[in-house]
């Protein structure tokens with residue numbers, strides 16, 4: 575097995591394929607392998623945040639096949655469009671299916687995704703392997719100590735109970751989002767379950783985008799007497815930066831599935847530490 579790392583930061587574990595990638599002045603992605611392939615089995619690792627990233631992946635896949643690769647697998651920790659996994663109102667696209675169809679057409683030997691937003695992503699992909707968040711959360715919890723797991727909404731419950739079981743039965747606090755009946759906008763949270771007085775709490779979710787969900791939930795947990803608050807999200811988009819989270823959370827944990835970030839509030843776990851476990855796929 576050899577690697578082709580399309581995104582910086584997913585450090586090679588074992589031999590990797592040298593290549594040069596660039597974008598033509600007109601905006602088209604291009605890539606050239608720097609020599610013959612030493613092996614026919616290749617694992618491509620990549621971040622896919624934009625259609626441009628997908629374009630580079632497709633040209634890389636084609637270049638590998640033309641160079642003799644027979645078994646190409648893909649590791650794409652953050653699956654793009656995964657939140658647009660249903661058409662809520664007429665006129666919307668089903669974005670996750672567009673990406674899934676494009677990748678399925680490449681006939682990868684296996685596609686590995688990390689903690690996808692919902693079951694729709696793996697359902698749409700052929701030959702998919704899902705890496706759950708258990709190892710990531712366990713690694714982060716070692717730095718936090720005794721705490722309760724917070725499920726931010728009903729959709730997160732199934733996953734968080736599996737996580738709790740994997741971690742030896744950690745206590746789960748169930749929360750649910752309250753929405754304005756007219757606009758559907760988030761208006762607050764309901765927190766139910768054990769006494770939180772002075773307890774350290776860890777909110778676990780798949781994605782932090784703007785962070786509004788978690789700041790709102792943190793406020794509610796504080797009203798219930800919670801102690802130190804931590805946030806663990808598999809995919810850190812942080813579209814408003816980390817600052818809005820700084821007053822609510824003692825520490826934020828994420829992976830480098832979206833990009834590499836350095837911030838005093840943040841602990842970032844690199845996928846380079848997970849890649850060894852994928853090398854036999």
Ligand SMILES: O=P(O)(O)OC[C@H]1O[C@@H](O)[C@H](O)[C@@H]1O
Pocket residue numbers: 657726779780781782783784785786787788
């Ligand atoms: O409040 P922000 O960070 O924008 O959004 C994060 C929430 O939006 C959902 O898709 C995620 O699963 C998470 O619950």
